[in-house]
Amino acid sequence: MFGQHVTKNLSAYAHGETPVAETERVAEHLRACAPCRKEFEEIKFGIRLAESLAPATAPASLWEGVEAALIKHDVRTKQHAAVSLERRPFFASGSGWRRAAYACGVLCLCVLAGAAWFFLRPSRSTWEVARLEGAPRIDADRIGDRGRLAVGEWLETDANSRAQIEVSNIGQVEVEPNTRLRLVETKLTEHRLELARGTMHAKIWAPPRLFFVNTPSAVAADLGCAYTLEVDDRGRSLLHVTSGWVALETPGRESMVPAGAACVTQPGAGPGTPFFEDAPDALVEALKSFDFQNGGGMALDAVLSNARTRDTLTLWHLLSRAEGDERSRVYERLSALAPTPEGVTKEGVMRLDAGMLAAWKDRLEDTWADESMHGTRKAWRKLWK
């Protein structure tokens, strides 16, 4: 997989110009390859810059030069000279009706073109909001059954209100009661919400990394998925992924969360370590202590001793969060649960070799596939609350 980086295809991918199979391959690769993801961010930035170009209006006098050149050309060419004898230059015509007709024609065309542009232009700056219950508000104004959320505007629901947002043409967001969120931007290459507090459910069917949600403690980047994101009054957030993948990001720290898994973030600490919802309570409790309460080696050992094969998701992330001897202990437990693939060595993992970590994750993903979640315990929720 890592022998086939996708950096050359990223612009075509962003413009929707890649064939379906290639789109899937690029999306899959981006999910797994941090260097290509970084490159994709650069490409998207380049696209945004290019999109800022505005068409210019040609000077009105331009036609005079063209017409003069045409007349000159007519005179020089016998064939056209014959034509020019029959016709006078347009503006030399003394016929008022012709000029009036011309002006009307151009005017009609301009009106038609303007109308076509107005009605057919892509609706980029607002998203449609539908009221599901109660009285949702956009920038303090109640909406009826439907409203439009513009860039910069806040959508708020009270204890009795719910709403649904159409995310451009790439997905939907359902907004639960007591939620406050803002549309930060919506462009071809990026759609972004800010969730200040409350709960939202997102279903996104666009290629990965086009939809983002800012929270007070991390950014949730969609990788083609459905998920629920909650933010409490202290700015902490809880992500629960129901299909696909979501990346939680802060500068220098990233958690990749697959379907069936959850992840907690806290202001100042960023994203914690992801864990499966059906993980043992003892593991989740110890993980919380390790991530946010300076639990140190004791908390780490409790995580390791309670980890099952599927919890290699958690252990793989811990490789880059533990240091020195603690990282060595994580490696030993992880390799006992899931042998290292060919080419991955302890020395390489200990120095956090990106290629080796990615190769190991690639192998582990088979064990992270969303198993039947019947009877999934929600007990871990109380650990967040």
Added chain:
Amino acid sequence: MEETGKSMEHYATLDERKSADAIIAACRRGDRDAFRLLFERHRDRVYSVALYFFGGDEATACDVTQQVFLKLFTKIEQFQGESEFTTWLYRMATNACLDEQRKRRRFLPFGDVERVRETGGRRAQEDNFAKAEVADCVKVAIAALRPKLRVAILLKYFEELSYEEIAQALGCSKGTVASRLNRGHKALARQLGHLRETLVRGE
């Protein structure tokens, strides 16, 4: 010649596609009024491509636009309709830009890009200037791109052509278009990395 000299109102009453076909047919018969209408329809697009290709040099953009339309009107009999007319026109426009550049050897001095970068930092303090600043810097950065990358970017973002249409206009493969756009985007991002925050703030 019986259909030459049809009124502009006649074309305005047709739907856009029929109207375009009728205007082109009239141009091929030498109808000067139809030439004028064709010019009015496409002049801003051709001028925009030329203007940005030559880094905002209006005089050169005017010259090139006039050359394009003169050539268009004298060669329109050769347009057989195998491709979209606009694709044919943009091929002519980009060739004219490339020819003109070869003639004039007008490369933007690198120092100009640096100058815009420096002034950009100051102007970014004023949010009202953010968009204009970004547009100015992008204009300069695009002028500094290699001509083939520049043309691909201009056709993509002014004309909103698909990769297939750009490939037809440039006479190359879709893969080449994808590669040129990719390199163009990366070059813009690299040159204008200092505008990242400005761009976010200005939107």
